[in-house]
Amino acid sequence: MAPDDAQAQVSRIGDDYAERYGFHDPSEYLKNAPVGISHALVESMTRVKGEPEWMRELRHKALDTFLAKPMPTWGNTGLLNAIDFDKIHYYVRPQDREGRTWEEVPDDIKKTFDRLGIPEAERKFLAGVSAQYESEVVYHSIKEELTKQGVIFMGMDQGLKEHEDIVRKYFGTVIPVADNKFSALNSAVWSGGSFIYVPKNTDVGIPLQAYFRINAENMGQFERTLIIADEGSRVHYIEGCTAPIYSSDSLHSAVVELIAMPGAHIRYTTIQNWSHNVLNLVTKRAIAHENAVVEWVDGNIGSKFTMKYPCVYLKGEGARGEILSIAFAGDGQHQDAGAKMYHLAPNTSSRITSKSISKDGGRATYRGMVRVQPNATGSKVSVECDALLLGTAARSDTYPTMEVSGEAVKVEHEARISKISEEQVFYLQSRGLSADEARLLIVNGFIEPFTKALPMEFAVELNRLIELEMEGGVG
Amino acid sequence: MSSSLEIRNLRVAVAGKEIVQGITLTIRAGEKHALMGPNGSGKSTLSNALMGHPAYTILSGEILLNGEDIAKMPADERSRKGLFLAFQYPVAIPGVSVANFLRSAVKARVPKNVKDGDSEAMRGFRKTLKAAMDELSIDPAFATRYLNDGFSGGEKKRIEILQMAILKPSIAILDETDSGLDIDALRVVSDGINRVCGPETGVLLITHYQRLLNYVKPDFVHVLIHGRIVRSGGPELALELEAGGYESFGLAPDRAAGG
Numbered sequence: 204m205a206p207d208d209a210q211a212q213v214s215r216i217g218d219d220y221a222e223r224y225g226f227h228d229p230s231e232y233l234k235n236a237p238v239g240i241s242h243a244l245v246e247s248m249t250r251v252k253g254e255p256e257w258m259r260e261l262r263h264k265a266l267d268t269f270l271a272k273p274m275p276t277w278g279n280t281g282l283l284n285a286i287d288f289d290k291i292h293y294y295v296r297p298q299d300r301e302g303r304t305w306e307e308v309p310d311d312i313k314k315t316f317d318r319l320g321i322p323e324a325e326r327k328f329l330a331g332v333s334a335q336y337e338s339e340v341v342y343h344s345i346k347e348e349l350t351k352q353g354v355i356f357m358g359m360d361q362g363l364k365e366h367e368d369i370v371r372k373y374f375g376t377v378i379p380v381a382d383n384k385f386s387a388l389n390s391a392v393w394s395g396g397s398f399i400y401v402p403k404n405t406d407v408g409i410p411l412q413a414y415f416r417i418n419a420e421n422m423g424q425f426e427r428t429l430i431i432a433d434e435g436s437r438v439h440y441i442e443g444c445t446a447p448i449y450s451s452d453s454l455h456s457a458v459v460e461l462i463a464m465p466g467a468h469i470r471y472t473t474i475q476n477w478s479h480n481v482l483n484l485v486t487k488r489a490i491a492h493e494n495a496v497v498e499w500v501d502g503n504i505g506s507k508f509t510m511k512y513p514c515v516y517l518k519g520e521g522a523r524g525e526i527l528s529i530a531f532a533g534d535g536q537h538q539d540a541g542a543k544m545y546h547l548a549p550n551t552s553s554r555i556t557s558k559s560i561s562k563d564g565g566r567a568t569y570r571g572m573v574r575v576q577p578n579a580t581g582s583k584v585s586v587e588c589d590a591l592l593l594g595t596a597a598r599s600d601t602y603p604t605m606e607v608s609g610e611a612v613k614v615e616h617e618a619r620i621s622k623i624s625e626e627q628v629f630y631l632q633s634r635g636l637s638a639d640e641a642r643l644l645i646v647n648g649f650i651e652p653f654t655k656a657l658p659m660e661f662a663v664e665l666n667r668l669i670e671l672e673m674e675g676g677v678g
Numbered sequence: 679m680s681s682s683l684e685i686r687n688l689r690v691a692v693a694g695k696e697i698v699q700g701i702t703l704t705i706r707a708g709e710k711h712a713l714m715g716p717n718g719s720g721k722s723t724l725s726n727a728l729m730g731h732p733a734y735t736i737l738s739g740e741i742l743l744n745g746e747d748i749a750k751m752p753a754d755e756r757s758r759k760g761l762f763l764a765f766q767y768p769v770a771i772p773g774v775s776v777a778n779f780l781r782s783a784v785k786a787r788v789p790k791n792v793k794d795g796d797s798e799a800m801r802g803f804r805k806t807l808k809a810a811m812d813e814l815s816i817d818p819a820f821a822t823r824y825l826n827d828g829f830s831g832g833e834k835k836r837i838e839i840l841q842m843a844i845l846k847p848s849i850a851i852l853d854e855t856d857s858g859l860d861i862d863a864l865r866v867v868s869d870g871i872n873r874v875c876g877p878e879t880g881v882l883l884i885t886h887y888q889r890l891l892n893y894v895k896p897d898f899v900h901v902l903i904h905g906r907i908v909r910s911g912g913p914e915l916a917l918e919l920e921a922g923g924y925e926s927f928g929l930a931p932d933r934a935a936g937g
Contacts, residue, residue, distance in 0.1 A: 625732070626769045632753035633729050633763050634779075634841065635786035641754075644782055648773025648824070 239289040242266060245391055248294045252360060252394075255367060258374075265380045265390035272384040275510075278539045278568075282482060282508045291454050293392040293425065312478060318671055319664055345409065354407055354438075355400040359427045362398025369400055373431055377460035377488050377516075386486045389425050389458040396426030396457065401436040401467075410439040410472070410658060428459040432467035432495075439470040441661070454482050455506075461489035463497050465519060470498040472657065474665060476505035479536065483509040493519030493548075500656045501528040503538045504668060512570060514543035517551035517579075524553040529653045532565030532597075533672055541570035541602075546579035546609065554585045558650055561590070561597035562672070569618075571603045579609040588618040591649050593642070593673075643673050680707040681744050681760060681848030683728075683880060688739035690720075690727040696737060697723040699905035705849060705880040712883045712891055712916060715902030716924045721884045722766060724902075725853040729763040730756050743849065758787055762847030764838040766854040770826040776837060777807060777821040780844050787845075810843040814870045832863030839870035850875060851882045856890035868893030888920040901927050 245266050249259040274283050349356055355366060363370050380390040401407055432438050442459075455477060463469045469489065477483055483506040489497040499513035515524030530538035544553035559567035569588045584607070590599035601618050623645050631641035647654070647666055654662040683705045690698035698720045705711050715721050727734040728741060730753035741749045748756050771779065784799050794800040811818060816836055826834050835855055842850055852871065856864055871894050875881050883896060891899075891913070899915040900907045901924075908927050909915060919927070 624769070627771060629729075629731050629753060630765065630769045631771070631779075631782075633757055633765075634783040634845065635754050635757040636782055637754050637786070638752065640782065640786065644774055644779070645771060648771055651773030651824075 238292055240266070240269075240291070240293055240388075240392065244293060248392065248394070254363060255371075257371060258363065261375065261380065262391050265387045266392075268381045269384060269387035269391055272381070272387060274384060278510050279508050279537050282537070286454060286482065291424075294394055309478070315668075315671060319667055348409075349407070352405050352407065353402040354405065355398065356411055357398055359396040359398045359429065360394065362429070366398070366400070369431065370398065370429065373429060373460070373462060375460075377462060377490050378458055378486050383486060385456045385484045386458050389427060389456050389486070393425045393427035393458065396428040396459075397430070397440070397442075398428070399430040399438065399440065401430075401432045401438045403433045403464075404435040405433075406437040407439070410441045412441045424455050426457045428457070429462075430460070430469060430471070431462045432464060432469045434464045435466040436464075437468040439472065441472045441658070443474050443476065453480055454484070456483075457485045457487075459485070459487040461487075461497060463489060463491045463495035463522075465493040465495060467492070468496040468498075470500060471513075472500040472661075474502040474504065474657075474661065475509065475511075476668070478505060479507050481506045483511065485509070485511045487511065488514040488516065488543075489524070490516045490518050491522035491524055491551075494521040495519060496523045496525075498525040498656075499527070499542070500653070501526065501540070502653060502665065503528070503530040503540050504665075504672065506536065506538075508537045508539070510539045512541040512543050512572075514545070515553065516545045516547060517553060517582075518547050520548045520550055522548065522551045524551075526553075526555045526557075527653055527656055528557050529650045530557075530559040530567045531669065531672055532559070532561045532567040534563040534565055537566045537568070539568040539570060541568075541572075543572040544574070544584070546573075546575040546582045546584070546612075549579055550581040551579055552583040555587065556652055557586075557588045558653060559588075559590045559599060560593065560646060560649065561599050562593040564596045566598040566600075568599070569601045569603070573603075573605045573607070575607040575609040575612050575614075577608045577610075580611050582609055583613045585615045586617070587615075589649070590618075590620045591646065592620065592622050593646075639673070643670055646673060681878070681880060682706045682742075683761070683849040683882070684740070684742040684745075685728070686740040686742070688724075688727070688741065689737040690723050691735045691737050692723055692733065697905050698727065700739070701902075701905075701907055703882075703900065703907065705882055707848065707880050708877040709898065710875070710881045710883060710894065710896045712885060712896035712899045713902055713907075714885055714888070714899060714916065714919060716886065716929060719902045720905040721886075721902060722853060723905075725763055725851050725882075725884055728851055729753055729761065754786065757845075757847075760848035762842055762845060762850045764835070764842060764850065764852045764855050766857060768826045768834045768838055770824070770828075772824050772827045774825050775822050776825055776840075779825045780807060780841065783841070783845060806844060810840055813873060814840055814843060815866070816840055831858035832860070832867070835859060835863070835867045836870060839867060839874060843870075843874045847879065849880045849882070851884065853884045854886065855883070856885055856887065864890065865893060888916045891916050903927055903929050 242263060245262045249262055375390065378386050380387055399411065430440060461469050461471060475483060487499065491497045497515045501513050503509050503511065513526050517524050524544050526542035528540055528542060530540045532538045538559065542555040542557060544555065546553065553573065555571060557569050559569060561567045567590060571586060573584050573586060575582055575584065586603060588601055588603065592599055599620055603618065607614055623642055627645055628638055628641045631644060632638060636644065646669055654665055657665060685701055685703045688698055688701045689696060701724060713721060723734060727736060730751060736749050740747050743759055743761055748759065781803055784803055788797045788799060807821060814836065826837065829837065855867060859867060868890065883890065883894060896913055899911055899913060901909045901919065903924065
C-alpha cells in the first residue's frame with residue numbers, strides 16, 4: 204500500500220462511527236461541547252480517533268478513577284483546588300488549533316523567541332500557530348535513517364493504530380491508570396505524545412526530538428509518551444525545547460512511560476518552558492531491567508506551577524538510574540519538582556542531582572523519595588540537592604524521604620541552600636564583569652552539571668534563557 | 679600617557695570603624711612598591727577600598743587612576759580602566775571554568791556592539807590563554823577546572839597571576855600573594871609576577887613578611903602601622919624591618935608579637 208493510501212485510510216478511520224452510534228457528525232459534536240469532561244466526551248474522542256475497544260474501555264474506566272480520586276493534599280493545594288475542570292478543553296484537534304494567529308501570541312513570548320534566535324518557522328510551531336515544524340528536509344533524512352534501523356518513532360495516536368500489539372502490551376504498565384488523579388485524567392483524555400520502539404542492540408545515534416516525528420501535532424495538553432528500548436539498545440529522546448511554549452489553556456498533564464529492557468540505555472531530556480499561566484502536572488516513570496540504565500534530565504523553567512517527580516524502578520539486578528534536574532522559579536512561579544528511585548533488586552545504583560533557583564517571589568520545592576527494598580543488597584544511593592536563593596523574598600523547601608531497608612547499602616545525601624555571596628560578585632566585578640553579568644555567570648555555574656548533559660545547541664539556548672529570566676535585577 | 683595610581687589622603691571605614699586613616703601614595707608604570715604592615719594595620723582594607731568593595735566606605739580622599747578619580751566607580755569599571763587586585767583569598771565560583779571565566783572577563787572589555795568574531799581579543803582568546811599558561815607553566819588542564827574550586831593555596835595564587843597576565847592591567851595590587859605558600863610555590867608565583875609585570879605596569883605589593891621581596895624586588899618600601907604610612911624608603915627598609923620587627927616602627931609589642 205502506498206503511503207498516501209495509508210494516510211487516507213487512517214484519516215477515514217472512524218468516519219462510520221457517526222452513523223453507527225447516532226452522532227450526525229462527531230466533529231460537530233466536539234465543536235458543540237468544547238469544554239468540560241464527561242463520558243460523552245471520552246466516547247466521542249475515542250470514536251473520532253477510531254480506537255480499539257480496549258482503549259475505549261481504558262479511557263472510560265480512567266475517567267471514573269479520575270472523578271473518584273481526591274485532589275492531592277500537598278504541593279500547592281491553593282492552586283490545585285482552584286482548577287475548574289469544567290472549563291478546560293480536553294480535546295482540541297490540530298485544525299482547531301491552527302485558527303490561532305501570530306498576532307495573538309503575547310509580546311513577551313515573541314521577545315523571547317527573538318532573544319533566543321529561534322528560526323521563524325519554529326517560532327510559529329512553538330507558539331501553536333502552525334501545526335507542524337516545517338523543517339521537512341531534515342525530517343525526511345532522519346526518518347529514512349531510523350526506518351533502516353527498524354526504529355519506530357511516531358505520534359502516540361498513530362502508534363496505537365499501526366502497532367497496536369506493542370502499545371497494548373506496555374501502555375499503562377509503568378504508570379497504572381489509577382496511579383494518581385492526574386495520571387487517571389491523562390489516561391481518559393490523552394492525545395498526542397510520542398511512541399518509540401528501539402529494536403535489540405540498536406544504537407539510535409542522534410537524539411530523537413518531537414520535531415522530527417511524522418505529523419507532529421502541537422504539544423498537547425494531555426500527551427502520552429511511551430518509549431520501549433529493547434535489550435542492549437540505546438536512545439536519547441528530547442522533549443520540548445528552551446523556547447516558551449505558549450498555551451491559552453491552563454492545564455497540562457502528561458504521562459510518560461519508559462521501559463528499558465536488559466542492558467538498554469534510555470536518556471530522556473526535557474526542558475519545560477510553558478508560558479506562565481499553565482499548571483504543569485506530569486507523571487514520568489521508567490522501569491529499568493537487568494543492567495539497564497535510565498537517565499532523566501529534567502529542566503523546569505516555565506509554567507505557573509509544576510508538579511513533576513521523574514521516577515525509576517530499578518527492577519533488574521545491576522540497573523542504574525540517574526535523575527538530573529534543575530528548576531527556575533521566578534516571581535509568581537512555584538516549581539514543585541523532585542525525583543523518585545525505587546531499588547527493587549540487588550546491586551542497583553541511583554544518583555539524584557537536583558538544583559533549584561528561586562528568584563524574587565519565586566518558590567522551588569524539592570520532593571524526593573528513595574526506597575531501597577530489603578532484597579536490594581549491595582545497592583548505592585546518592586542524593587544531592589542544591590538550592591540557590593536570589594533576593595530576599597525567594598523561597599526554597601526540601602522534602603527528602605529515604606526508606607532504606609536493605610543491607611550493605613551505601614547512601615550519600617547532601618542538601619545545601621545558598622545565596623550568591625557578595626564576595627563572589629565582587630571577585631568577578633574586580634575582573635570587569637558588571638554586577639548583573641557576575642550574578643548570571645554564578646547562576647550558570649550553579650546549573651552547569653545540568654547544561655553539561657544537554658546537546659550543545661540546547662545548552663546555549665538554556666544559558667540565554669536563564670539570562671532572560673535573570674533580567675530586571677535581583678532585589 | 680604612562681599609567682599611574684595616585685592615592686591622596688585616603689580614609690576608609692569598615693562597619694563604621696575608620697581603618698585607613700589618611701594614606702597618600704603614588705605608583706607609576708614600571709615601579710614596584712611594597713606596602714608592609716602587621717596584622718590589623720589596614721593592608722587588606724586599603725586593597726579592597728582601592729578595588730571598590732562595596733563594604734568599604736571611603737570617608738575622604740581621592741583615588742586617581744591615570745589622572746581620573748575612580749573612588750565612586752563600581753569595581754567592574756575600575757577593572758576595565760586597568761586596575762587589578764590579586765586577592766589574598768580568591769573565592770571559588772563552582773561550575774565556571776577558568777577558561778570560561780577569563781573569556782567573560784576579556785569580553786567585558788570589548789564594546790557591547792562589537793561581535794565576538796569582529797574582536798581581535800575574542801578571536802585570539804584561545805591562543806592568548808594557552809600562551810599565558812605555557813609562560814607561567816600552568817597545566818593546561820586548569821583551563822577546564824572550575825575557578826578556585828578545590829584549588830590549593832598555591833594553585834589559587836598562580837591562577838590570580840594568570841588572570842593578571844590575560845587582563846594586562848596598568849596597575850596591579852597584589853594582596854598578600856605570598857601568604858600560605860611554601861617556598862617552592864613562592865618561587866613559582868614570584869617568577870610569574872616578574873614575568874607579567876613589565877615596564878608598562880605599576881605594582882603595589884602588600885605583604886606582612888619580607889620574604890616575597892627576596893624574589894620580587896621592590897623599588898620603594900612603605901611601612902603601614904595603624905592605618906598610616908609611618909616610613910617610606912628604598913629596598914633597605916624591608917631589611918631593617920626584618921631585623922627589628924614592627925616594634926621598632928612604633929607598634930606596641932603585644933600587637934607586634936601577634937605575627
